[in-house]
Amino acid sequence: MGRYVLRRLLQMIPVFLGTTFLIYALVWAVPGDPFAGKCGERECPEQYVQAMRAQFNMDDPLLVQYGKYILNLLQGDFGKTFSGTEVADRIAATFPVTVRLAIVALIIEAIIGISAGIVSGLRNRGFLDSLVLVSTLFLISIPVFVTGSVVQLVFGIQLGWISPTIKGTGFTDLIVPGFVLASLSMAYVARLTRASISESRRADYVRTAFAKGLPQSRVVGVHMLRNSLIPVITFLGTDLGAFMGGAIVTEGIFNVPGIGGLIYKSIQTKEGVMVTGLVTLLVLVYLLMTLLVDMLYAVLDPRIRYE
Template identity: 45%
Template sequence: MFRYIVRRLLQMVLAFFGTTLIVYALMFAGQNDPIQALAGERPVTPAQRAYLTEKFHLDKTGVDGFFYRYFDYIKNLLQGDLGESLTGRSIGDILSAAWPVTAKLALIAIGVAVIFGVSAGVIAGMRRGSIFDNSTLVLTLLVLGVPTIVLAPLAQYLFGVKWQWFPATAGSDPSFYALLLPGIVLGSLSLATALRLTRTSVAESLRADYVRTAKSKGLKHRRIISVHVLRNSLIPVITFLGVELGNLMSGAIITEGVFNIPGVGFNLFRGIQTEDGPLVVGLVSVLVIIYLISNLIVDILYAVLDPRIRYE
């Protein structure tokens, strides 16, 4: 296990540098004039342009200039300095203000997927072909067929504006209740996928030889389900939820934009709009680290759920 973790950590380092290099290249290579894009239609004085050009090393052009800025950014990042956005605000301060909001939103979404999706998937798998099973399959198909860009405004209008069950927008300092509706919207796609994945996995496990052997030994049905079926069925579900948690932590740009949530996705989208390269790269770098760590935790959990799995 120790050798496996060390090997995965080395792979994570390579993946981190490769991802940040690609994002850095895409963000800065496609910029025409980031300073003017940030200012919009307002004129930029020569003094302001000279200051920002020197501060962000924009005067260095070509391939050499690109790699100079990239390695300078990596050096500061390894020292815990995410740098500053083109507005002059510390990216660390932006992230510290946005991160708790996105974390709450992601936890609500993953909680909805686990509580309702996995539970319903277990019941549907155990009662395959029943009315409940067929109903959940139809509902999940409907949810998966509707994109978030349609589902989020529709839920906002129905539950926030028309019926007023939830706040229509979250605001600058959203409470748990204000994040509940966008969290449900964000977790609906994960819920549908987790339900279908759990249902298929449970149904396959119930037909396995070890389940028939356990039944022939006279074990109680509850013990067969809880110890044998669920433990093996949850392995692919844990894989999905681990990857999905990293995706949810990425900020859910559409959901945060529709419900006016000042989270990571909202700031990331704003940085892309204004061509604020340092802000976009800084946020993406932190999200890549979270995504890699969540995948490592999922791999380690494999051995906990299934003793047959050993990493040599």
């Protein structure tokens, strides 16, 4: 296992460099003057513009700019915005909030989605199966921003059951926005689990387990579920990164002070250093989650061995 992890970490290096280079190139290739509006209603003086371009290496070739950025990044320096704000400080203030929101959403997605998928797969073509299929199709058909707006309007404003906007950033405060964020993926997890369970029911090892007289709870929990969860775990692992990067709408609706809103504001103000730093951090999350998912395969399926 140790050699496998080391090999995977080495494989991540070119992937990280390739993705971050594309991100850096695309962010700084956005048309428009990055210094527009930085000096109020009047144009910025030429000396100021030249000094800023020199500070951010904007006159160097793209590869040189990227090389200097990576060298600083390896030293823990995410750079500064045009206004002089440390990007690392903004990340430290907002990233933990988005991580908590993503974890809440992932837990809700996993518990409800897998449970609904198991029930639906075991009750194939029954009432509960039809109910799960209709419910998931309903969730898939509705965009997340619509779900969030309806939950906020109906349960927050009209019924008063929840607060329309969050009052804190703890795990309990993020349950409602976490549910909204997970609503779409929860439907996909339920359908994926249902398909895996339905396929496992027809497998020879499952029929053998029932023929040996094992109780249904053991057959489902030990034999069927462990094999059926492999594609679901893959989806959940990559979804954590998607939650962190795709929480812009949900954080905006419920006024969550996370990196989603920070990315949106940085794009609006053309703060390329901030956007690059945030997206680079999300790339690292994706790569680490992919490695963790691959390691979980061996735990779920004893036939998988990493030599």
